[in-house]
Amino acid sequence: MAPVVNGRVLFNEIPQGYPEPGKTVVYDTSETIDPDTVPLNGGFLVKTLEVSVDPYMRGRMRDEKIESYAPAFKKGKPIDGYAIGKVIRSENPQVKVGDHVYGYLEFQNYSVRKDLTGLRIIENKEKLPWSLYVGVLGKTAYMAWKEYAQAKKGETVFVSAAAGPVGSFVIQLAKMDGLKTIGTAGSDEKVEFLKEIGTDVIFNYKTTKPRDVLLKEGGIDIQGKYPDVSIRSYWDNVGGETLDNALEASKVNARFIECGMISGYNTGFNTPLPNIIQIVARSIKLYGFIVFRIEHMYNDEFYKVVPPLVASGKIKYKEDVTNGLDKVGDVILAVQKGLNKGKAVVHVADD
Amino acid sequence: MAPVVNGRVLFNEIPQGYPEPGKTVVYDTSETIDPDTVPLNGGFLVKTLEVSVDPYMRGRMRDEKIESYAPAFKKGKPIDGYAIGKVIRSENPQVKVGDHVYGYLEFQNYSVRKDLTGLRIIENKEKLPWSLYVGVLGKTAYMAWKEYAQAKKGETVFVSAAAGPVGSFVIQLAKMDGLKTIGTAGSDEKVEFLKEIGTDVIFNYKTTKPRDVLLKEGGIDIQGKYPDVSIRSYWDNVGGETLDNALEASKVNARFIECGMISGYNTGFNTPLPNIIQIVARSIKLYGFIVFRIEHMYNDEFYKVVPPLVASGKIKYKEDVTNGLDKVGDVILAVQKGLNKGKAVVHVADD
Numbered sequence: 001m002a003p004v005v006n007g008r009v010l011f012n013e014i015p016q017g018y019p020e021p022g023k024t025v026v027y028d029t030s031e032t033i034d035p036d037t038v039p040l041n042g043g044f045l046v047k048t049l050e051v052s053v054d055p056y057m058r059g060r061m062r063d064e065k066i067e068s069y070a071p072a073f074k075k076g077k078p079i080d081g082y083a084i085g086k087v088i089r090s091e092n093p094q095v096k097v098g099d100h101v102y103g104y105l106e107f108q109n110y111s112v113r114k115d116l117t118g119l120r121i122i123e124n125k126e127k128l129p130w131s132l133y134v135g136v137l138g139k140t141a142y143m144a145w146k147e148y149a150q151a152k153k154g155e156t157v158f159v160s161a162a163a164g165p166v167g168s169f170v171i172q173l174a175k176m177d178g179l180k181t182i183g184t185a186g187s188d189e190k191v192e193f194l195k196e197i198g199t200d201v202i203f204n205y206k207t208t209k210p211r212d213v214l215l216k217e218g219g220i221d222i223q224g225k226y227p228d229v230s231i232r233s234y235w236d237n238v239g240g241e242t243l244d245n246a247l248e249a250s251k252v253n254a255r256f257i258e259c260g261m262i263s264g265y266n267t268g269f270n271t272p273l274p275n276i277i278q279i280v281a282r283s284i285k286l287y288g289f290i291v292f293r294i295e296h297m298y299n300d301e302f303y304k305v306v307p308p309l310v311a312s313g314k315i316k317y318k319e320d321v322t323n324g325l326d327k328v329g330d331v332i333l334a335v336q337k338g339l340n341k342g343k344a345v346v347h348v349a350d351d
Numbered sequence: 352m353a354p355v356v357n358g359r360v361l362f363n364e365i366p367q368g369y370p371e372p373g374k375t376v377v378y379d380t381s382e383t384i385d386p387d388t389v390p391l392n393g394g395f396l397v398k399t400l401e402v403s404v405d406p407y408m409r410g411r412m413r414d415e416k417i418e419s420y421a422p423a424f425k426k427g428k429p430i431d432g433y434a435i436g437k438v439i440r441s442e443n444p445q446v447k448v449g450d451h452v453y454g455y456l457e458f459q460n461y462s463v464r465k466d467l468t469g470l471r472i473i474e475n476k477e478k479l480p481w482s483l484y485v486g487v488l489g490k491t492a493y494m495a496w497k498e499y500a501q502a503k504k505g506e507t508v509f510v511s512a513a514a515g516p517v518g519s520f521v522i523q524l525a526k527m528d529g530l531k532t533i534g535t536a537g538s539d540e541k542v543e544f545l546k547e548i549g550t551d552v553i554f555n556y557k558t559t560k561p562r563d564v565l566l567k568e569g570g571i572d573i574q575g576k577y578p579d580v581s582i583r584s585y586w587d588n589v590g591g592e593t594l595d596n597a598l599e600a601s602k603v604n605a606r607f608i609e610c611g612m613i614s615g616y617n618t619g620f621n622t623p624l625p626n627i628i629q630i631v632a633r634s635i636k637l638y639g640f641i642v643f644r645i646e647h648m649y650n651d652e653f654y655k656v657v658p659p660l661v662a663s664g665k666i667k668y669k670e671d672v673t674n675g676l677d678k679v680g681d682v683i684l685a686v687q688k689g690l691n692k693g694k695a696v697v698h699v700a701d702d
Contacts, residue, residue, distance in 0.1 A: 027401070069632045133426065237400065239628070258630045259631065261628050264627075269624065269625045269626070269628050271623070273620065273624060274621055275620070277612050279639035280609050280610065280639045280640070282420065283639050284637075284639045285636065285638055286637040288630035288636065290631065290634055291635050293604075
């Protein structure tokens, strides 16, 4: 095989506000690679199949000097993220040609890796499309629901960004646990998907005030002296005013699962939270989490339980697949603006 | 005994901003009572000895239609709060003349009670001054520290309003558990008291920026990829900017014990919290609590363990005692402004 272009998505510039396609990241075709001859030095060669574009990536577009949970992207280097790749050559006895690996890969066509650090070989007995392994089979929803929800039948959970890949999985897990679900999303199409997955109360936050729905659906049931309002748990993907509304409508001893706060990623976290005092007044517990800090506890269970649920159709999902690494910049922006119509995946190569 | 004045502290007007002595509550002497002949109807007569004035009372000065964890004060009626009283007549076989009761009493010289609902007979084997039972022997610090702190030797805890009755007890509990303590207060005198009780790092938030101290004392110890900064737990009495600073300086998996947010009680909770995203990024857990929701689990332990600790001098405390129910309005304002020099107690009558 002759040398081929190793297309790469390079981090180019820290954005002010929203990321800009063609400026924040650029697609570069200046590097070539010969897959048959590139030295492996005892490692293996991975061909990238699918990459995941996620809200948290915005936080990585920052000055390298600022530390945070996920490392800053490096200027002039390929960005990386969750991906599925296929092993096409190997000198590592633990890895066979034809194996599929899941984990952080650089967003480029080919990568040489030394060992499986940060990667996991995926069996895929159910023969699911590989894109699902960076989508509905992302671990965030399942693992944090198990870890923090303490779900009890009959309780109510509110989920923001509920039509997204994490939110829609949470809604379905909550339904399986017998909870009443309230979900919000920002388009008619997303509202439609929330219906499909059986969400009990659905509203479009662009046309309806979350506060109105939450206080009404909670029903402010005053038992004795304390306002026994609705929300027993809140899965927060957005933060900001919606978080404040949820605090206002929450029950005593409510649990808030803090998964993300996309409302502030591009414009800052300066929305006032006048109901923050309810954390004290209603004995609310907030659980912030990042999935990589809990996944070691749930990986085995996850890969045993969830792929069959998806294969059987018991967990529904929606993907928004874009073709080609050259489109990553556009997809990054779409995800920050909530314009993706399902889990944003970029398809890089066929299996 | 002839009828005597039954002085009462009546709620008069909902304050805008800070409460105003003589307007928010008024001291009323229009009611008389004959302690020897007032009908008990099977109950008992309590003479009020000591009453507690606390920050949370501001939240009770609101429109009765707004529900919250502590009931609103009723206009024209006596306010109530934690107090110690002595039983001076009784027709209730469970209560003897000479018993001392702790719990919510109306702020007036004499009260007739039917039974012990909401009250507890205090033995006081250690013969401690009765005022301590509404002060250092308040349960908030001890019970919530036991319930939420998960203290581990060598960790660092930051305590705001650290010279107050709750904060100073927390500092001493943390020292007993082997923690490094950082405490902040708003006057030289309070800073002096923090030295007396052995606080490791002390600063006056009126002359030093909390953020500077917290980031420095934490030392931002970057281990590997993640900023391993200082605060493993934060006992929050103030909320607002200090809470934001603590979020910025907190460690991964930090625990925040949300006891109160006095910075917002009189002026509203509108301070932006730009570091709220750290709840997610650093997997921080916040535990809001109100002591009456957890005290049933700790009452027996508390009365066994804590009075001897205080009697032996192992737990130091500072009281700010004012004489006379007619001064309650002034003390309420002082507490909201942080002008009290120790636990604010109003001494009503000698034992």
